[in-house]
Amino acid sequence: MRKLILGNAAVARGLYEAGCAAASSYPGTPSTEITEEAAKFPEIYCEWAPNEKVAMETAFGASLGGRRAFCAMKHVGLNVAADPLFTMSYTGVNAGLVIAVADDPAMHSSQNEQDSRHYAKAAKLPMLEPSDSQEALCFTKLAYELSEQFDTPVLLKMCTRVAHSQSIVELGERREPEAKPYVKTPAKYVMAPANAVRRHPVVEERLRKLAEWAETAEINRVEEGSDHSLGVITSSTSYQYVKEACGDRFPVLKLGMVWPLPEKRIRDFAAGVERLVVVEEGDSFLEIFCRGLGLALSGKDLFPLTGELSQNLVAGKLGLPVPDGKVLDETLPGRPPVMCAGCPHRGLFYTLQKLGCTVLGDIGCYTLGAMPPLSAMDMTLCMGASVSGLHGFNKALGKEAEGKTVAVIGDSTFVHSGMTGLANVAYNQSYSTVIILDNSITGMTGHQQNPTTGFNLRGDPAGKIDLEALCRAMGINRVRVVDPYDLSACQTAVKEELAAEEPSVIISRRPCALLKYVKHKPALVVDLDKCRGCKACMKIGCPAISLRDGKAVVDPTQCLGCGVCQQLCGFGALKEVE
Template identity: 75%
Template sequence: MKQLMLGNAAVARGLYEAGCCVISSYPGTPSTEITEEAARYDEIYCEWAPNEKVAMETAFGACLAGKRSFCAMKHVGLNVAADPLFTMSYTGVNAGLVIGVADDPGMHSSQNEQDSRHHAIAAKVPMLEPSDSAEALEFAKLAYELSEEFDTPVLLKMCTRVAHSQSIVETADRVEPAMRPYEKNIAKYVMMPGNAIRRHPFVEERVRKLVEWAETAPINRVEPGKDHKIGVITSSTSYQYVKEVFGDTVSVLKLGMANPLPVKLIQDFAGKVEKLVVVEEMDPIIESHCKALGLAVSGKDVLPMEGEFSQNLVAEKLGGSVHTGRSIQDPIPPRPPVMCAGCPHRGLFYILSKNRCAVLGDIGCYTLGAVAPLAAMDMTLCMGASISAIHGFNKARGAESEGKTVAVIGDSTFMHSGMTGLANIAYNQSNSTVIILDNSITGMTGHQQNPTTGYNIKGDPAGKIDLEALCGAMGFTRVRVVDPYDLKACDTVLKEELAADEPSVIISRRPCALLKYVKHEAPLKVDPVKCVGCRSCMKIGCPAISIKEGKAQVDATQCVGCGVCEQLCGVKAFQSTGKEG
């Protein structure tokens, strides 16, 4: 059946059709929908794991037990899971194991622009790279065949434009593979030096065999052009831009396998064209391979390392026709993302800003606390770094910073990799103040459950980790819970915990305002007679409040009546409209 399908949903469909039985993932844009869509198939066990390392090891355990398994993550998640990946390359698999990894060129929703093909090369595992939804489905199925034939985990690399674009796919029925027998095999699966030494040659031999496979694999195909002046080697979404600009006027070698790359296929292709060009987003992986083969090639000398490509960019750099557009003369103010109206993080960040705290931040919606006018963040690095870094910060600066520095981390990020940092504070004793922003969901990626919410991926009741008890068990005697809508309480608790002479955890607890079960208060309105236009309410950066003709004004379509602005108004100009949203 033909369907218009999101790239990530097509991967999920491919997993389903290939008979995948176990999926464990941690959400991360642009990979999240693979696991969400897979969870709709009752035949597949799906879960959100606390982090990518746990997810990958869970998937490995399932493949070891004899069932086809999968895990998905974003590019930076693969860094977290790199440890099991590199050694799974040595053990190989029992049933097939596929790892979905989604890169984010252009950084639509990421903290860096790393190219995950480097991981495939470094770990010596094959990586397939689809360029649309139809290939995403097909390659997911092929990945299992390769995994089992070559005894290796297989990486399936998505990027934002493939993951988050819908295109037409042809679906098929699920083929349920028989469960593979589990046989104890110490030499293969126990990676202590003596065994690993003997597995390493197997890995090198596997790479050689995979190169051979890549030479004639149908997913690496030549599309001959009308003449032989220019030959383009490309992959993924870059292939689509090249075809958009040049159609069949140039010869194209479209690579569906990013690692390992073929040798003879590329040499033959290069020999048939006058000028060889590599079009690839991010790092020059294919280009470096060509250069290592001694081929004259153009690539990053004209195309950028940074950002996403597009048809106009490819045309501009390679001599195609570029479209231009018009504009009005007025400058268009930018519209950066902001915390939503009613976001529970806002009140807490206002108090941090007011107290001039140094804030070591983390990954999630609350990273938006760095945006003006709150501007209440000093650092964001990677998942969990807030807690580890405040410990180092305070060890370096001592009492001078302990009284005015906090770490902020969301509930899901805390479960991901904040707990180990907190253990370090408990163990090595810095007088640090850690704030867990518990909004009862994984927010930025679009509302996924996590170990603190009490629900699983299907929304059914699940185990629920008690944050207060967890911190208490680590030895924290100062664990406070505040409602971030209550500015006065937040201010009091923050001041007390910063002043305390032992480490503390503040749990700022209120569910995300976008959660369906959260009941909103009636929107507020401003009494224009009372309002003196002092702009006090503007200090919180609420998108629902603006100043029109010198008076504050509330956008009733956005306001959820959280009342944080009301607490800042010295003249009591805010009042309820009484109409519940």
């Protein structure tokens, strides 16, 4: 059966067909849908873990137990999970273990554009890299075979354009392998120095054998071309751009496995073309390997290290004609993403801006609080850095900072990596004010449940962390809850906690306005007689409010009647419909 599906859905289908039994992941664009789609197969146990490290270790445990296991994460998630990754390379697996990592070149929804291929090389693990949905499905299945054949975790590298593009796949049947018996093998699985010393040579030997396999692997293929004046080595979505730009004109060495690389195959390919070009997004990963073989070639001297490639970019760099497009000869206003109308974060950020706070931010929808007109964020680094960063900031500057600096972190991000930072605040006693933006969901990635929501991935009732009790148990005596729709309550809470000479936590609690179960009031209307066009209501950057002919206008298709703007209007011009 042919089906048009996302690359991420194709990985999930591959998991199903390969007989995967357990998946544990943390959501992160562009990897999230893999686990969501896998959860649609009742045969696969799927869960959201609190973070990527926990997810990877859970998947490792499932593999150790003898069932094929999986975890998925975005590129920066692999940093979090790097600790188990490097040593899982030493232990190898029992049943097959596949780890999907999705890079985000051009940073559509990320804080950096690191190239995950370096992890494969550094951890000495094989990495497969599909270029469309069909390959995503097939490579996932192949990854399990390789994992068990070579006794290794296998990395499956996705990128935004493969993960979030739909293309046609041919579906197959599920084949569930027999569970592998668990046998106590401390020499393989207890990575104390004496054992690890013996495992390292095994890893090196495995890598050598994998490189040998790569020489004849079908997923590393040469596509012949009519014109040998140029030959291209490429992989992933870059391969698709090359094919789009050049058709079948030049020979192409298309690599489906990007680590380890097939030395002889690359040399043979290079020998058959006059000029060799490596086309890859991200770093000069393939290029450096080829240069190490002493091959003369073009790579990042032609192509950018930053952003994504495209067919026109490839065509232009290879000297082929590039189509032209007309632009209007005026600069159009940009349309950056914004907090949604009715977003509960808005009232809190307005308060922080009004009070002139220094705001150490974190990763989530609320990073949008950095955008004008709120502009209420001073720092965003990685998951959890708001809390630990605030502690360091306050320790460095003392009272001066403690009275006006806060950390803001979402509920899911807090459980992911904020809790350990808060432990440090409580333990080493900085008078820090940490604000947990509890919107009862993992918002940015599209509404995933987390340990604070009370539901699991499938939406069934689950364990629920009581944030107030947790913070108190960690040693924070001042814990209070505010409704971010109530501006005066927000202001009082922030002022009082900043003034307090001890650590404190404010939980700004209201569910995400986009959650289906959240009931909204009717859209507000503007009383044109009362509106003076003073723009006070526009200070909160609500996309539902604009100015037409000198008066405020509320877009009824967007407004959710949250009432935050009403609290800013000095003339009572914003009204509920009677």
